[in-house]
Amino acid sequence: MFDLTGGTDGMGGLQPGTVEGGASAAYFNPALLSDLPFGVSVGFMVVSTQIGVTLAARPGTQFDVPVVPGGIANVTYPNGSSIGNVPIPTSQLQNGFAPTLGNPAGLPAKPRQGAGTGHQTTAYETVGIVVKLLDNRLGLGFYGIIPDGNFTELDAFYSDEREQFLSNSLHPELYGDRLTSLSLGFGAGYKISDELAVGLGASLSLAANVTAGTYVSNINALGHLLLDTNASVNVSVSPNVGLSYRPTPRWHFTGTVHAPEKIDLAIGFTFLLATGTQQSSTLPLVYDYMPWQIGAGAAYDIVQHKDETLTVAGSAVFQKWSDYVDRHGETPIPAYGWYDTLTPTVGMRYQRDATGTFLDLQYKPSPVPPQTGRSDYVDNDRLGGEVGVDYAFTFMHTSMRVGGQALVYWLIPRYQTKLATPNEPDGFNHYPALVADELPDNSVINGGPVAGSQGLQTNNPGWPGFGSAGVVLGGGIYLTVIP
């Protein structure tokens, strides 16, 4: 969330690590806390993501997973071994089927892209506080963005053919639930000298463990199973350090380093059957992963008068997305490894008397390479900007600032076509980076070949190609009280 909105409580804009704004410096560059006055800020903002996914048409039914007489669950390799994750016949996936005697529950339809999550609008409250100590040389800060509704939301999905069993849809990888998770940062900045300040901060990370012990007496009546859960949540912090250096009255240089952040969720299952058979499994889930980030920025006061200041600022943030771990704790296929990125931002600040305004422009490249293989990570290069205004006033002998910002990002359209998967007559997956043939060419049932298994059959939602585009809109207001 911090990465998307920037500093929402002052003049920081999309460069809060370089230009001090408000308590949000606790996350972006805690060294800047030493330059801020004591105060409390509250705010409200709304962010809306409108990301559309366009799927290419499936070219023909020969690529569908067929309905297999005898049941696709009985398909095996010629040696009798299982084919692995048994795909759902494509027509049944798309249309569902009514309950039958052998399957009393039936199957609800899971139409392709029927459960996309690219269109979300969320409101947030923001809160921040800065405390000054040690002759105003030490600044302590706290800043939080709290989504309305769910305190935090964590949604997992697969980015390949495995998602057919769940939503059968593609989802924006770096948006969605990442914008509805708890964002909290705190830090301390100390002014070593009039020119140099350093800071140390941290953002909150969570590590939760959930174990579920179950007893199954009847596989055909799973609604009657017995269940116990044990949950534990450990709080961890992801540290960050900051530097602020003013060699001259007009120049200002900054540097920041943020350690990776994530929310770990480990889910353990233990199944006990009435036969006494007991099996256990643990599944890791990782949410809101942010990689190592190294930022540097510079600002220069072009105009510096008593009542008027014009500042130009520029910054860049390096993010090590090649270390990315997705929601299922998996790294992208090596052939489609994510890129490390450098995000440049430029902007201006103009302050005249009690009123200040700013404009920032940013280009954020996507770390996701063209998805021409098995994986379906949805992401786009992003071009955007933010404008804001800030006004200082006194009310009842108390200094205050009020301001507002508006944010627009354009997700530059991109489209990719999947590479063709070569035929694999021996049934082995020789091309794990490409779209998987979910029904091996040599699969058999009742000793005979499976009709419709030759060539590629897949329910990968992103096959034979997909595109994405959209916008992100945001806006907010804040009030800072400076006693």
Add this chain to the structure above:
Amino acid sequence: MWLRVPFLLAACVPACYPDVVPSPYDYGSDAEVTSPTSSSSATATSTATVTPTATATATATASSTAMDGASPPPSGPCDLSGHWIASEHEELDGLGVLEAAHVWYYFELSQTGSAGMITKGMECGENVAAISSGGANETSTKAWPAYQAKLQVALAGVTFTSTAAGSSCTVSFEQFYTVIGATVPYYLNPSTTLPTVSQQAMGTTPGWEDWDNDGNPGITQNSTGLVDGQLYLSARRSSTWSGTIAASASTFQLSDDWTDDPDDLGYSPSTAGLLTSQAGKYSDETTQFVQFARLSESQASGSDDTICTTIRSLAPTLTPSGAGN
């Protein structure tokens, strides 16, 4: 008012960036899940199938006379002498999951008066098919030649009675035992403990035998469905068939009072422990039966291999209930 602007913008923008899923053709409608060798509807309680074998010539010959049904004329309305196909249907319940086991036999029966005997019997194959979702499907086709050869000694000599009762006949077979995956006839005696995995048959020493020649002990049952894996086992079973049939019937059904004493010798992979579950006889006794159909002498003839091939292909049509269709 201006606070609502972002919401208003958010409401307008989806029209510019909706999800798009073109569909140039209709996805195929669901096909009924039916047995490939049967024309029964998908509402049948069992989805069991009989594996058609590769040697289709005997099947073609047999099918051309499959509906003749004419055996040599019996000496009386309750005389079961002749050649028969029999399909046993036994339903099991494990953890609430229903499965049906099927066994296909070839019998030559001889009867004098009301007493008769199996003069030649072959077990030509068997399988387990899931009835309810979550059930396992188990096949062990590689062991069928061993069933055919080794169980003849267990079936030959089994006696039965067929007695007239008005316009019906009361038929009763004596309880007989069969053993798979272990030395026959040594383990036919129910008081003899079945072998452990360390007791492999060697020379004249009885024990488990690799009937499917796959290097694993006993019989290997390949399971698919909710439980994937292989189960290695031997087993001793008993069957007692009885019932009342119509006089001069060329097809009839008898109730099957059976017991099963499995001897688990191992399983693979290690996570396939479910395969060792002790499924019990399903409580509905009407689901435990054997279905007979009389064969003409030309319907199943030739070598034992040829006969059993024919039996497996005829079972779905001549004994549809027993074969699982």
